[in-house]
Amino acid sequence: MPSEDQVILITGCSTGLGRSLAEESLARxxxxxxxxxxxxxxxDLRDKGARVFTLDVTDKPDALxxxxxEAINAFGQVDILVNNAGWLLGGAIEETTPEEIQSQFNTNFFSVINVTNxxxxxxRSRRTGTIVNISSQGSYIAVSGAGIYCASKAALDCLTETWSKELAPFNIRAVSVILGAFRTSVASSGTKASTxxxxxxxxxxxxxxxxRERSGHELGDPTKAAQKIIELVTLKTERSLPVRFALGEDAVHLSRKHLEKRIAELDEWKSFGANTNIDGIKYEQADW
Known part of the structure; x- marks a missing residue:
């Protein structure tokens, strides 16, 4: 399908990456x-040609x-859904209240399920579609002081990977974008400290x-990030989308470093973790 025929819906477009994604999509x-x-x-995005809607991603499923x-009726279809809305809860895990944790997961995780569903x-009826979930390198590196945020993004990565398997028979794709540090509002207005x-x-x-102090001095350019994401999901290729796509030089480096560390740890302890089968039963390798 030519990119100009495709309809992309993006949540959280008021600032940051969401706005850059909207502007880049219009430009393409x-x-x-x-x-x-x-x-x-x-x-102002309406003035540039977008259809604009009010959306609270944490609304009840019936409202969503x-x-x-209503959104589908705007153009008669939606081809690409970008779940971008989110925020960061700062503080040590013990410092965060149950209400703050629930609020963090409501936006960063549960809303993605509800909006996408x-x-x-x-x-499914059109047997086509692309789901793009905006995640974070924090899902890999588990940053001290942002543990609940990182946990919500790690859950989002797992959700996306499961969707990529469940939805493949319907020709629906899913990708989790593991973002590095980009110059958006996340570190300023998009962050709330635990009480x-x-x-x-x-x-x-x-x-x-x-x-917080590095806000406005991050390495990544959100416009370039938006360009990469739109290029990825509109690419005409037989290759499958990556399930977890590291975006940003820091994300690429730190994600690889984390995975190498986990593999080394697994190898170090594999003999200790094995030999737990019921006597006489041999493990047969399974591909999930």
Missing amino acids: GLRVIATARRLSAIE KSFAD AFMPHF NTIEGYDLAHNSHKIF
């Missing part, structure tokens, strides 16, 4: 549905189903403090 001739919690924040029907009947402070969590506190 895609038909764009841009969403945000406040319509006033994306009215109604939104999906609202569009799933449409994708509690416990003395002694110096590493967690310093990590969060440094993260």
Whole structure:
């Protein structure tokens, strides 16, 4: 399908990567549905040719189903869904309250399930579609001071990988974009600190403090990130999409470093972790 015929829907378009994705998609001739919690924040995208909608991704499933029907009617189809809306909860894990943890997962994880499921009947009926979930290198490197955020992104990665398997028979693709540090609003307005402070969590506190201080000085250019993502999902190739796509020089380096460390650890302890079968039963390697 020519890229100019495709319809892309992006959540969280008021600032940062979401806005860059919307603008890059428009520049490439895609038909764009841009969403945000406040319509006033994306009215200028309407002037550039996008259809704009108010969307709170944490709404109830029934409300999201109604939104999906309305969004699909805008152009008669949706081909690419980008789950970009999210925020970062800072603080040591012990410092975060159950309510803060639930709020973090509601936006970064549960909303992705609910929003995507609202569009799933449409994708399945057309036997085509691409789901792009915006994750973070934190899902690999587990940053002290952002443990709940990292956990929500790790869960998102696992969800995406499972979708890539479950939805393949319907010709629906899923990719998790493992973002490095880009100059967006995440480190400033997109971050909330836990309400509690416990003395002694110096590493967690310093990590969060440094993260906030580096806002506006990150390595990555969100416009270039948007270009890469749109190129990836509109690429005409027989190759499958990567299930987990590291984006940004820091993400590529740190993700590989993390995986190498995990493999080395597995090899170091493999003999200790084996030899647990019931006597007489041999393990037969399975490909999941």
